Amino acid sequence: MRRMTARPENAHQARLLRLLRDNGSNSRAQLGDLVDLSRSKLAVEVDRLLETGLVVADGLAPSRGGRRSHNIRLAPTLRFLGVDIGATSIDVAVTNAELEVLGHLNQPMDVREGPVAVFEQVLSMAAKLKAAGLAEGFDGAGIGVPGPVRFPEGVPVAPPIMPGWDGFPVREALSQELGCPVMVDNDVNLMAMGEQHAGVARSVGDFLCVKIGTGIGCGIVVGGDVHRGVTGSAGDIGHIQAVPDGRPCACGNRGCLEAHFSGAALAEDAEQAAREGRSAYLATRLETAGSLTAADVSAAAAAGDTVALELIREGGKRLGQVVAGLVSFFNPGLVVIGGGVTGLGHTLLASVRTQVYRQSLPLATGNLPIVLGELGPVAGAIGAARLISDHVFSPA
Amino acid sequence: MRRMTARPENAHQARLLRLLRDNGSNSRAQLGDLVDLSRSKLAVEVDRLLETGLVVADGLAPSRGGRRSHNIRLAPTLRFLGVDIGATSIDVAVTNAELEVLGHLNQPMDVREGPVAVFEQVLSMAAKLKAAGLAEGFDGAGIGVPGPVRFPEGVPVAPPIMPGWDGFPVREALSQELGCPVMVDNDVNLMAMGEQHAGVARSVGDFLCVKIGTGIGCGIVVGGDVHRGVTGSAGDIGHIQAVPDGRPCACGNRGCLEAHFSGAALAEDAEQAAREGRSAYLATRLETAGSLTAADVSAAAAAGDTVALELIREGGKRLGQVVAGLVSFFNPGLVVIGGGVTGLGHTLLASVRTQVYRQSLPLATGNLPIVLGELGPVAGAIGAARLISDHVFSPA
């Protein structure tokens, strides 16, 4: 079911669409204040957008002391699909044109089952959301995958944790299936875009967004734009050396950050602690579940388990060491920490902060907030919607 | 002696001026191929530039099969001043509008003598270059200082190795003295711009430029533009921890890269080796000179001294560890190594390369050249000229 979504005809229209996306409904007069176009010109462009159906009239705005202005908003029927494929689960969200989440589904799924199985799942989730009446069709879809992506083509390249995905034409295939434009990016970059659009990073031009999941990655935003690097692997900080001659890592080196702190490493450490009898809480948990995850450590910490707390603190210190280096190098205006293990919360945050503030120079840390992401599991999906909306709201 | 340099009236003219700067003399027809403007429009803009005197006619171009085209070039009387203030010496260069170095002076001087003394020296060097007939006046000057700069205002902020410079209005003061526009930036950023304009980094959009001098810094170029960070301290990698619990550093921490490898650290290590009698070459040198510098180590290495070579290799390994992390994080298309100790040359390079290729992931290092800068001591001055020319060649 192909939907022909109109596209803006020029940069002015694109600008207006993005303003409406970011600021919501707006009066014509207000728009005039924002865009520095003559009233005549603005009227023409708005009329054209109304004709194409991308925006609709939306009643009258409250008076600002004179005649009331007509409100304009993005077409309420526009729908974007945001897909965040993680290592062990899939998040799918439907948003309207303002990128508000109308519905959200989460399914556990191992990305290693390969692109065909995963996309089957994604499409069925999308269908379920449609069946719930949230969308009739999609005007665009953003897809996040847990590995490097050749961005212009929308193709994963040499993804370490996604065997079978290398070179798979994700963009092409999903565009075919969904009948709408599709953009693909690294999941961490999308999380950064999500927090930038609707989360803690609003109005920050340069920031880092560290995502701790099964692995560790870092979204880099420079001047409002995501930096992807020449091969799309920028932000891949999981294999930076955190401990000289430390633990062996799947990548073949030793002491990688990921080997010492990540969802996977944390789970292993916890199991070991449980087996060695250092934590009664974790031992019980291990016995009932058969294995432990980062979430178990999080729960243990919340229950006051000292071993769990110590694991988190130690991990935060490792992470903080690496982040301190990145802060010195990049001098961001904000550091966001998010991902599945946000449940580790303030213990982790405190540990990272301590390390960064101690190790980086005052000029770089002086006014540097280090905070948790505020969008939780939908950050990636919102970022994905943002990605594709940027594409759809740009001149054809 | 104030010179009123004309400025381009619009973006098209600015574009043309930069093309002429980067490509040298050019025929009108060739320009037409490059800029995607109608012939009429192009003719008008070129004529206006001719009127303002920013460009001049320059004979006829060779025929391309028909009527010969008129050559156009930037006014040959335009002069930029490039100043690179290092920790221990000052480089001043005069360039024409194409940023070719017409004359270059170098003077040892300790930056700690403060801005007043330093600028006195700079002005006297500029006067000397003028007296040599290289310039009548300057149409702009770029200044590099060895510390963080609040870029828009051109003011150093909290520079660790430049006490007395904090908050000094460098841009304002020099603009007054020289009677021309002035821009100020970190010396490392300027070196990066220099290598980008005329050195190894031509045609690379994203790259890192590591400068090893008295300290260590790193210029970051993203999408062709220098990234300065929110407080102007981006690229300050000298205080990234390279050795856990390593040597104490002036910054108060331990194990900073700069404490283990930099011009200053190298000199100290060499002196110690000399005193301990581990190297006859260095011991002799120490006796005659009273102290050692990085240049001595360089000379010793060239002479085959094993201790010197080992010092360089060890330092390269430390540097390589840090650079490997930056490569993973930033995924650049090129890494340039330059600065005063380029004399350490290929020994250093080999050591850094080994470490980076070993520690970073193949996707990031797959096609990553790591090379020495090719502009030597004038890289900074050329970058400074480039900086100010970008400013002068932009609409007023």
Added chain:
DNA sequence: CCATCTTTTTCCACACTCAGGACAAAGTCG
């Protein structure tokens, strides 16, 4: 040496865009 073909440049007419003013419509406020 001349005729023909190319390339470059200039000139010009036409279309298009856009800013800004005038004016009508719709509200507020006293």
Added chain:
DNA sequence: CGACTTTGTCCTGAGTGTGGAAAAAGATGG
């Protein structure tokens, strides 16, 4: 109810840029 403010529409005039025609300058081939 009247004066003032804000918003929206219409219209004109200035300016800009495109593309064609033709002239200028040279190359090529007989």
